[in-house]
Amino acid sequence: MLGFSNISLSNFLFWATQKKWFIYAIFIGFILTLLPTPNGLSVEGKTSIVILFVSLILIIKEPIPLPAIAIFILISQIYGGVDNVDGIAKSFMSDAVFFIMGSLMLAVVIIRQGWDSRIALGILKITGNKTSGIALGFLSISAILASFIGEHTVAAIMLPIGMTLIRFTSSDISKVKNLSAAILFSIAYGCLIGSVGTPSGGGRNVIMINYLNQSDISISYFEWMIKTYPFIFLQIPIVNWVIIKTFKPEYKILDSSIRKLVIKVARSRSITGRNTLTVFIFFLIFLGWIFFSEKFGLGTIALTGVFLYLLGGFVKWSDLNRNTHWGVIILFGATISLGTSIRSTGAAMWLADQILYFFGALIESVPFFSEVVVVLMTTGMSNVLSSSATVAVLGPITLNLVPNMLDIGLLTAMASSFSYFTAVAAPACTIVYSSGMVKAKDFIRIGFRVGLVSIVLLIMYVNIFWPLIK
Amino acid sequence: MKILIAIGSKEFSKPTLNLGMKVAQAFNAKTTIIDVGEKISEFSSQLVELAQDQMESWDFDPPGVDVLEWAFNYLSENNLIDVTQLETGFPKNRLIEDGEDRKMVYLSGTVCEDVNLILRNGDIISELRDEVQYGKYDVTILGKSRKRNMSHDLLQYINSSVLIVNNYDNQKFDKILLPLNDANGMMKVAKYAIRVAMALDVGIDIFTVINKKSLNQERSYIIKKVIKLIRRSGVQFTNEEKEGEVVDQIIKKADKNKIIVMKASNMSPIKRYFKGSVPLSVMNESDVPILIVK
Structure with a gap:
């Protein structure tokens, strides 16, 4: 056909099959571009919504590499006339991107320090030998650690501890399926629950702070904690109960497994002075986040920590470079830039108006309805997108839904942690899933229960607790 | 190899x-x-x-x-x-x-x-x-x-x-089914079938489905060559011709005890993509192992 060999035709078909979602996305984008611009929406606003729609399809289906999606978002904004080169470049790099970069690098340093064995001992000392208590211990420790150092770091540290305990209980995993699920979901969900507790718990929190700052609203590290941390303590026992009820462990007591784990930990390498120094530096970063983040930004402080670790030789640049996914960082920069454009072109306001118009009187007559809409929208998206990308694209819209921007912003950030339903959305869930000890259907089974409970709890929490502390 | x-x-x-x-x-x-x-x-x-x-x-x-x-x-x-x-x-x-x-x-x-x-x-x-x-x-x-x-x-x-x-069980398969047509490359398919038959120590059923499109002369020439090749290899074989729809007949003949060895379609990839092919239909519908030779 036209001189093309069968092999080149086959190669083309293969490319088209692999990139079909890219082709669909571009086609849909093209059709949307041809539609007339709705009243009340600027041409730039419409273009930014089209780019948002196309980008969402690309991010969810990943038909092209993440850095390619990022580049697509950036160049399509410039070619589409959403903003000029300087404007897009300026919005591309922000403190939120610094933070995501810094937190991914800090994860490499922290994971390598051998704290896992100490944490294992700590959990076992607190929880005793009852399985439900141990699951609670994993959930609580994961949540508390994740609230400060990020969910992905904690999941990577906790996973081998949980798996070792399971392996010591039975080498045949099929005999301890429920126990495996109970321990591993406690780790994954603990990480998700904790990630809302402080701004440093996840990149999405910093992205939201970034958007709030753009609207001249400021919130300190400590103020964020006061508003969100009690929710962690509210969720922990309830989620623990749901997990244990869903996956009734085959063993009620894990006496001998614990003893074996303690012996294994005792034999592991001891903590050195350098390891302690890394903790000390991290403590300094933590203090920096609490006291100076409003002035210098969380990202700057995280990068300062990375600088200190590199300066002290605690980590090699080659190690950081190898383990940091630059594509993810570039993509977050691009999505934040798109979010900023959606806001500045008035598209966010227009989209928020459409939501208000769609639900009409319900929002005014039904109590908490707007909160329910935001929580459901955010939860839905955060289970197919990454939670940071969800906040990056939804944040500017939800901030325009109700007059109290701070509360709705926090609510969006908190609901974006409800990535309980799938193994692919949150890094903590993917890390646990990669162990092969839990199945995708387990996520659906437990995810719906924990998700539903969390949504109800969150709506109650923001309407009961937040008015009390105002 | x-x-x-x-x-x-x-x-x-x-x-x-x-x-x-x-x-x-x-x-x-x-x-x-x-x-x-x-x-x-x-x-x-x-x-x-x-x-x-x-x-x-x-x-x-x-x-x-x-x-x-x-x-x-x-x-x-x-x-x-x-x-x-x-x-x-x-x-x-x-x-x-x-x-x-x-x-x-x-x-x-x-x-x-x-x-x-x-x-x-x-x-x-x-x-x-x-x-x-x-x-x-x-x-x-x-x-x-x-x-x-x-x-x-x-x-x-x-x-x-x-x-x-597909559904392979050591004991169950006692024959190789070799569907033939008049396309190029049948000798390569026959060689593959002979090797597999020898490995499993089973015979070969040569099978030709006749429909109006087939060129009888060409087909009988290919069948003769294939038979000669199989005979020389020492593998037991039978030869059968049947009229009807190709996919149905092959699946019926394969039953549950034959491993199918057949040639990949010669159609262009674009045509194959949109129209499908006989080997693809056989592969989708049969319950036995199938080797498609390219």
Whole structure:
């Protein structure tokens, strides 16, 4: 056909099959571009919504590499006339991107320090030998650690501890399926629950702070904690109960497994002075986040920590470079830039108006309805997108839904942690899933229960607790 | 001759490995056994790798190593590899990353040339296609998938002959079914059929479905040549012609006890993509192993 060999035709078909979602996305984008611009929406606003729609399809289906999606978002904004080169470049790099970069690098340093064995001992000392208590211990420790150092770091540290305990209980995993699920979901969900507790718990929190700052609203590290941390303590026992009820462990007591784990930990390498120094530096970063983040930004402080670790030789640049996914960082920069454009072109306001118009009187007559809409929208998206990308694209819209921007912003950030339903959305869930000890259907089974409970709890929490502390 | 055997789990891949190694033995082929792990979202891939590094420090193997270890044990128990130089079973420490996003271990075969074990991660079709292109394999062997479009994608995009191991049971298969038509390349198909028949120690049923489009003269010439070739090989055979719809007749004839060996379609990839093909229909609808020779 036209001189093309069968092999080149086959190669083309293969490319088209692999990139079909890219082709669909571009086609849909093209059709949307041809539609007339709705009243009340600027041409730039419409273009930014089209780019948002196309980008969402690309991010969810990943038909092209993440850095390619990022580049697509950036160049399509410039070619589409959403903003000029300087404007897009300026919005591309922000403190939120610094933070995501810094937190991914800090994860490499922290994971390598051998704290896992100490944490294992700590959990076992607190929880005793009852399985439900141990699951609670994993959930609580994961949540508390994740609230400060990020969910992905904690999941990577906790996973081998949980798996070792399971392996010591039975080498045949099929005999301890429920126990495996109970321990591993406690780790994954603990990480998700904790990630809302402080701004440093996840990149999405910093992205939201970034958007709030753009609207001249400021919130300190400590103020964020006061508003969100009690929710962690509210969720922990309830989620623990749901997990244990869903996956009734085959063993009620894990006496001998614990003893074996303690012996294994005792034999592991001891903590050195350098390891302690890394903790000390991290403590300094933590203090920096609490006291100076409003002035210098969380990202700057995280990068300062990375600088200190590199300066002290605690980590090699080659190690950081190898383990940091630059594509993810570039993509977050691009999505934040798109979010900023959606806001500045008035598209966010227009989209928020459409939501208000769609639900009409319900929002005014039904109590908490707007909160329910935001929580459901955010939860839905955060289970197919990454939670940071969800906040990056939804944040500017939800901030325009109700007059109290701070509360709705926090609510969006908190609901974006409800990535309980799938193994692919949150890094903590993917890390646990990669162990092969839990199945995708387990996520659906437990995810719906924990998700539903969390949504109800969150709506109650923001309407009961937040008015009390105002 | 190079053969690629794709396995996926201890539970379901035994028939694939069993038949695959028999075919490899028949061809005295250089054999590679590959496990393609699940694709991880790019968002988390680096973090998952970091977590897996951490797991290795607690003596946990990366995902997929257990499947390769099972394959190793299977090969070892059946004396298909030379384990005399290996002291402690599966040589995990020799599973090396070769810079092509895959890990591999080299073993020396006994009944066929070298046997390599490879671990890859990602989309199965994409990874198999890369591996076939990289290793220039002649035959790819894998179990039938329940995934829609999988058979189509295999035939369309894997640049080697494909053997789909479907419901394979050692005792059940007593014949090779060799459907013939007047297309080019039938002699190569016949040679493959003879090799497989010899490996399994079974006969061949030559089968021709007559429809109006077939050129009788051409067909009878091909059948004569194929019969001559099979007779010379010493394999028992029968020859049958039937009228009717090609796919239905082949499936009916294959029943549940014949392994089908047939030629891939000569249509252009674009036509094949939209219209499908006889081998694809047979592959989709039959309940027996089928080797499509390209």
